[in-house]
Amino acid sequence: MTKLAVDDIHLAYGSMDVLKGISLDLAQGEVVALLGPSGSGKTTLLRAIAGLEAPHRGRISVDGRSVYDAAGGVDLAIEQRNFGMVFQSYALWPHRTVLQNVGYGLKLRGKGAKDIEAAAREALGRLGLGHLGERYPHQLSGGQQQRVAIARALVYNPPVILMDEPLSNLDANLREEAKTWLRSIIIEMQLSAIIVTHDQSEALAMGDRIVLLQDGKVAQVGTPVEIYTQPANLAAASFFGRNNRLKGRIVSLNGGHARVAGAFGELDGLAKGPLAVGDDCTLVLRAERLAVAAEPGGNAIEATHVTSMYAGAHWEHVFRQGEATLTLTSPTRVAGGRAFLRAEPDDVWLFAA
């Protein structure tokens, strides 16, 4: 069942178009991660859904009821949309105790003092903060503040929770822990949520689906596995993982399979999108999908070893092929000098240049 439907949202700041027709759906109990580089419009989109920004075209509905509809002249005020929102800065009210922060939404909904306290305490307890109700926000650690912000957003059972970079204010160690915790809370409570993030590993870990935004448009929508392993276009392919990019030209096509030639020699690969023989194309090779061989043979590029860097869990090797630099990761060292970088044809992605 669709909880939230965003349909063809357009938004501009003055003459600058920020959102250029974005659509997405969120099902009951689903988490969608809005991912994209800075300036792609992901936070603007989240704020537009919440009513904090004003789009000029499109439609947003929750449970089939319009909260914004440019054509129908509907534009509910922020407070009437009934979302739960977790802000990047958490935005806890410093003059209210944790309990008052969490209970405020219930108070606004006319609940009695007893019910408010019980519900707020229960929400805090569920997030492991049961003992902190009387404290003020500044007396809490960053991780605790984040949990209070989440408790505040979900205490009145909003149909959808909106989270704006919920982890970005935590330090690196805490962030890993919070990522796991947030994911398990979301699953346990069957929340429907939209999470904005610029961090691909957060998006991959927390989202049931990822909506990749690029320059105010949706570049690709898919499950984390789909979006990582089957990028729909060059932008999506480049955004994830460590990539090598080479220039080439299609020499033959056979269904989806293609043979491509360039300064590196010739390779077999997978054509992504409409390509014809003779077309210029960009090859994308994920660093972890390249293997080093001492002998020629198979689907390989000849290259010269430049340097290797130890990264703890693996090695990073840098090779040079003509003008291009290629990086690959492997669990072991490699010998210096000339080598052959081998890739399965399915791992050589060809996009229209």
Next chain:
Amino acid sequence: MLALSFRLPVVAIMAATVMLPLSIIAYQSVLSEPFFMGGGALTLDSFRYIFSDPAFWTALQNSFGVATGMVLVALPCGAVLAYLLVRTDLPARWLLEPLVLVPMLIPSIVLGFGYVVAVGPAGFYTQIAREWLGFAPWNVYSRATITVLAGLSMVPYVYIYLSTALRSLGSDIEEAARVAGAHPLRVALDVSLPMIFPAIVFSTVLIFFIGLELFGLPLVLGSPNGFDVLAVYLYKLTNLLGVPSYHLMAAVVMCLIAMTIPLVFLQRLFLRRAERYVSVRGKGNRSRPVPLGRWRWPIFAIVAAWITVTALVPLSGIVIRSFVSHWGVGVNLIEAFTLDTMRQILTDTVMLRGIVNSVLIGVVGGALAVACYTLVALATHRRHDGLSRFVDYLVLVPRGLPGLVAGLAFLWVFVFFPPLAPLRSTLFSVWLAYTVVWLAYGMRLISTSLVQIGKEVEEAARSCGASQGRTIRDVTLPLARNGLLASWLLIFLMFEREYATGVYLLTSGTEVIGTLLVTLAETGAMDRASALSLVNVVIIGIGLGIALRFGVKIHD
């Protein structure tokens, strides 16, 4: 944040309060006689009369002379003071920093009385000097003295703007110049000075502007010698022709406003530019203080001397004068000690009412003014539309109205609109004039504390389900509370040191200390003037003490 149904009325009322007095002045200036006498014909006769009066031109010339002189005195002194306190290892900086602001808080008319009784021809210090030297080494009534004293009392303003600019100048950008090979002096000339240049220009315009509307000091020190500035000329015009010559006064006011309002807008332009420079702050640590070496104490002595001249001399003068019955060569001041003057002041119904009214207008009126400013600030809070820009410019208009003029304008408003007439003889009239005169200052205080509240904190309340009004009540105002209380204290201080604005509104019931001081200046009753000044200073001192106790910054 708020709906138009709230914003529009608030802004409309404010616009009316600001523009109405101004319109009446403009209207009156082109009438042949006072408007309450039936109006008369539309004519430029008033301007013709003013322009043909040599005294007007002399006053205008004097005003320009004094204003220019004040800039020449205050700017170098304030700049040096700012540099010394911000960048060097001057001793006792913690004590000097609040102390240098004190002259700013003493009403200029009190300074005037203080100088008369301390270093006037018969002043305490003059007598001592004469005893030692055989002659009086200074003449406090001369034009040069008035200019220098007025200039010295402006030093805190320069200090405030330049020290803020210097502090916000990240030390890293200076260090970058040092590392690149520049000598400290070159750094000062090539990097620091250009960076604070907007602040310098800004304070120059500010002082020139305050110089043009200077009233208290020349009234007390200049008038006995026939040295009148524009504001004093206006004041003396009141009863020139027997009947109040409103049309002439309006014409003078129009001339004054024609100079001040452009200056106010010029100032705003420079402030904007200054703020743009400030925003380029580097993070950097506070730079290592420049060592003054063996000059530390001599320089400290010079700074102490400035504080002595601008604050201690006049203040000690009024304190002594309030408590002695007579003085002169060979008189032991301790034997001449008396409480009679104080007793006189505190038993005189008019004086007493003035004191009570002053406290009332500072405490209650200050709170009400802050409430009004807050309403206007909320009406433009986080809005960048036409209405907000309109308010931005509107608040600047009263700044172009010297206090004396604003009071006059409000008097006319009350006379012009019969339904308002009953309010004229109540404290409300004075409060309204004060509130409008300090509008720009108050709005700046309040907007600063509102802007400091994070936007997301308010948005969080909205997304939780709170309406706009509810968000303001539950989040914005509680968070701004400390800022609002601080604003109340500062407005209290400003209202207590105000003396010119109430002058024309003075009737039985509307006396405040400041206006009583102006009347005492005319009668020349120095003992009572001193005693009342002392009461004024004590009230300001208490306010300042509370402000410092609660860590309120006297300047933003």
